[in-house]
Amino acid sequence: MIKPSIISRSYYSNSWNIQLREVAKDGYFKECIEIYRQMLRHGDSPDSFTFPFALKSCASLSLPISGSQIHSHVIKTGCEPDPFVQTSLISMYSKFSLIDNARMVFDENVHSRRLTVCYNALLAGYTHNSQPLKAMLLFQKMFSSDVPFNNITMLGVIPACALPENIGFGMSLHGCNVKYGTDCDSFVVNSLLTMYVKCGSTELARKLFDEIPQKGLISWNAMISGYAQNGLATQVLDLYSEMKFFGVEPDPVTFVGVLSSCTHLGAQRIGLEIEQRIARSNFGANTYLTNALINMYARCGNLARARKLFDVMGEKNIVSWTAMIAGYGMHGHGDIAIELFNEMKLTGIRPDGTAYVCVLSACSHAGLTDKGLGYFKEMERDYGTRPGHEHYACLVDLLGRAGRFQEVKELIDSMPMKPDGAVWGTLLGACKIHGDVKLAELAFERVIELEPTNVGYYVLLSNIYTNAENMEGVARVRVMIRERKLRKEPGCSYVELKGKVHLFVAGDRNHPRTNEIYEMLNRLEELIEESYGTEAKNEKLRRSEETTSTSAGVHSEKLAVAFGLLNTTADTEIVIIKNLRICGDCHLFMKVVSEVVNRGILVRDASRFHHFKDGTCSCNDYW
DNA sequence: GTAGGGTTAG
Numbered sequence: 001m002i003k004p005s006i007i008s009r010s011y012y013s014n015s016w017n018i019q020l021r022e023v024a025k026d027g028y029f030k031e032c033i034e035i036y037r038q039m040l041r042h043g044d045s046p047d048s049f050t051f052p053f054a055l056k057s058c059a060s061l062s063l064p065i066s067g068s069q070i071h072s073h074v075i076k077t078g079c080e081p082d083p084f085v086q087t088s089l090i091s092m093y094s095k096f097s098l099i100d101n102a103r104m105v106f107d108e109n110v111h112s113r114r115l116t117v118c119y120n121a122l123l124a125g126y127t128h129n130s131q132p133l134k135a136m137l138l139f140q141k142m143f144s145s146d147v148p149f150n151n152i153t154m155l156g157v158i159p160a161c162a163l164p165e166n167i168g169f170g171m172s173l174h175g176c177n178v179k180y181g182t183d184c185d186s187f188v189v190n191s192l193l194t195m196y197v198k199c200g201s202t203e204l205a206r207k208l209f210d211e212i213p214q215k216g217l218i219s220w221n222a223m224i225s226g227y228a229q230n231g232l233a234t235q236v237l238d239l240y241s242e243m244k245f246f247g248v249e250p251d252p253v254t255f256v257g258v259l260s261s262c263t264h265l266g267a268q269r270i271g272l273e274i275e276q277r278i279a280r281s282n283f284g285a286n287t288y289l290t291n292a293l294i295n296m297y298a299r300c301g302n303l304a305r306a307r308k309l310f311d312v313m314g315e316k317n318i319v320s321w322t323a324m325i326a327g328y329g330m331h332g333h334g335d336i337a338i339e340l341f342n343e344m345k346l347t348g349i350r351p352d353g354t355a356y357v358c359v360l361s362a363c364s365h366a367g368l369t370d371k372g373l374g375y376f377k378e379m380e381r382d383y384g385t386r387p388g389h390e391h392y393a394c395l396v397d398l399l400g401r402a403g404r405f406q407e408v409k410e411l412i413d414s415m416p417m418k419p420d421g422a423v424w425g426t427l428l429g430a431c432k433i434h435g436d437v438k439l440a441e442l443a444f445e446r447v448i449e450l451e452p453t454n455v456g457y458y459v460l461l462s463n464i465y466t467n468a469e470n471m472e473g474v475a476r477v478r479v480m481i482r483e484r485k486l487r488k489e490p491g492c493s494y495v496e497l498k499g500k501v502h503l504f505v506a507g508d509r510n511h512p513r514t515n516e517i518y519e520m521l522n523r524l525e526e527l528i529e530e531s532y533g534t535e536a537k538n539e540k541l542r543r544s545e546e547t548t549s550t551s552a553g554v555h556s557e558k559l560a561v562a563f564g565l566l567n568t569t570a571d572t573e574i575v576i577i578k579n580l581r582i583c584g585d586c587h588l589f590m591k592v593v594s595e596v597v598n599r600g601i602l603v604r605d606a607s608r609f610h611h612f613k614d615g616t617c618s619c620n621d622y623w
Numbered sequence: 624g625t626a627g628g629g630t631t632a633g
Binding site for chain 2: 014017018020021024048049050051052053055056082083084085086087088089090091115116117118119120121122123124150151152153154155156158159185186187188189190191192193194217218219220221222223224225226228251252253254255256257259260286287288289290291292294295298317318319320321322323324325326352354355357358
C-alpha cells in the first residue's frame with residue numbers, strides 16, 4: 001500500500017516546503033501565505049507537506065476565504081486522504097467556527113475516522129465552539145471504536161465537562177486518566193483542575209491540587225483563579241500566602257485572581273500591596289492586570305485612583321471602560337458613568353451586554369429613569385444585543401425605583417422569556433421603597449416559586465410588612481420560614497484594617513479585642529441616646545432590632561463598625577462588607593452611627609455600595 | 624520535513 005503522505009509529492013515542491021518550514025517555525029504566518037502564493041504563481045503544485053503550513057497560517061491569521069480556497073487546492077491535488085492535511089483542515093475550520101465543515105472533512109475520509117489526531121482536532125473544535133455534548137459523544141465513539149487516545153485527546157475533551165451538569169462525565173474522564181496514566185501530564189492535571197473549578201466544585205479541585213507532587217505556576221494559578229471565580233476570596237488570599245511561602249513566583253494571572261478577591265473583600269489595602277508588587281515586577285503594561293486594578297479600586301470606592309490608572313493606560317478595551325463605568329454607577333455618579341459610556345462608543349468600542357447592565361444600573365442609582373429607558377431601546381436597535389434577564393431586572397429596578405409600577409407590569413408582560421427570580425426579586429425591592437404591600441405580595445409569590453429557598457426574599461417581605469405595621473404579615477412570613485426549615489445564613493461582616501481582614505459573626509466574642517469592641521458599642525449607644533433621646537433612639541433602631549433575629553442582639557456589622565472606629569482616625573471612612581446578598585436593615589443603624597460620629601461609613605454587600613454621610617443614603621435597599 | 628493542547632479581567 002502506498003503511504004498517503006507521499007501521494008503527489010513532487011521534486012519542485014520540495015524547496016518551497018523547506019522555506020515554509022523555516023518561516024512557520026518562527027510564527028511568520030503572513031510570510032507563509034506569501035510563499036504559498038509565489039509557489040502557485042510559479043506553477044508549482046503544492047503537496048501534502050505544503051498544505052498543513054498554509055492551512056495553519058490561514059487559521060492563525062483568520063483568513064477563512066483563503067482557507068477554503070486552499071481546501072479546493074487540496075481536493076484538486078488529491079491530497080485529501082493525507083492525515084496531516086485532514087487534521088489541519090479540521091483544526092482550521094474549527095478555529096473559524098465552521099464546525100460543520102470540520103465534521104464533513106472528518107466524516108468524508110475513512111482514514112480520519114481511525115486516527116487519534118483527527119479525533120483530537122475535532123474534539124477540541126466542538127469544545128471551543130460551545131458544543132460540549134457533541135464533544136462528549138465523540139469521545140465516547142472514539143473510546144468504543146478502540147481508537148487510542150492520548151493526553152492531547154484529554155485536553156480537547158476535558159474542558160467540555162466544565163459545566164455543573166457535566167461533572168459526572170468529567171469525573172469519569174478523570175478516572176480514565178488515572179487508569180491509562182495520562183494524568184501524569186501536568187497539562188492534563190491542570191485541565192482537570194479547571195474543569196472541577198468551573199463545575200463549581202472547588203473541593204474536588206483542591207483535592208486534586210493537593211495531590212499534585214510538584215505544583216507548577218499554572219496549577220497555583222488555576223487553583224487561585226478557581227477560588228476567585230467561585231467567590232471564595234479568603235481562600236484565595238490564604239493560597240496566595242502559601243504560594244509565596246513555597247517560593248513560587250506569581251505572574252499576571254496570579255495577580256488578576258488575587259485582585260479580584262480583594263475586590264470582593266473590599267480589601268483595598270491588600271490590593272495596594274499587590275499593585276506595588278506588580279510595579280516592581282514589570283507586569284505594569286498588562287491590560288488584564290490594569291483592568292483588575294481599576295476594577296478593584298473602583299469597586300472599593302477609590303474612584304480617583306481607578307480613574308488615574310484608567311487615564312494613563314495604553315490600550316483600553318471594553319473591560320477597562322466597563323469597570324470604570326460600573327464604579328461610577330455604583331457610587332451614585334450616574335452622570336459621569338453615562339458620559340464615559342458615550343465616550344466609549346465614540347472611540348469605536350461596541351458596548352456589549354455587560355456594559356449595558358452597568359450603564360442601566362448607573363441610571364437606576366442616579367434616578368435617570370428616561371435615560372435608562374433610552375439605553376435599553378438602543379441596545380438592541382443599534383448594537384443588536386438582545387436584552388437578557390439581567391437587563392430586564394435592571395429595567396424593573398429603574399422603573400420600580402421611580403414608582404412607575406404600571407410600566408413595570410407592562411415590561412414584565414412583554415418579556416420574550418420567562419421572568420427569573422432576579423426580575424421578581426428586584427420588583428419586591430422596589431415595593432419596599434414605595435411601601436406597596438399588595439404588589440410586594442404578588443412579586444413575593446412569583447419569586448418564591450422560582451427560588452423557594454432564598455431566605456433573603458422572606459426577610460425582605462417581612463421588612464415590608466414591618467414598615468406597613470402589618471404584624472400579622474410579619475408573623476405569617478416567620479411561620480413560612482420555620483415551616484420550610486429555612487435558615488437565615490449566619491450573617492458575617494468584615495472590615496479591612498492595615499492589610500488584614502477582620503471577620504465578625506453576630507454576637508461574636510472570639511476577636512482578641514472583644515472587650516474593647518463591646519465597650520465601643522456601649523459608647524455608641526450612649527452617643528445615640530445623647531443625640532436623639534431614648535424615645536427617638538428606640539424608634540430609630542427598632543426595626544433593625546426586630547427584623548434581623550440574632551441570638552445576642554448584636555449584629556455582625558455593629559461589631560465590624562465598632563472595631564473600625566477603634567482603629568481609624570477621624571478623617572478616614574470606614575468600609576464594612578457584608579456577605580449577604582441582602583443587607584437587611586443594617587443601613588438604619590449605620591446611618592444613625594454615621595450621624596453621631598460624623599464619619600463616612602460605607603456598607604458593601606455582594607455587588608453594591610451603600611453610602612451614608614450626613615444622613616443621606618444613595619443606596620438601594622435590595623440587591 | 625508536516626497535524627491535535629492547559630491558567631487570566633468587567
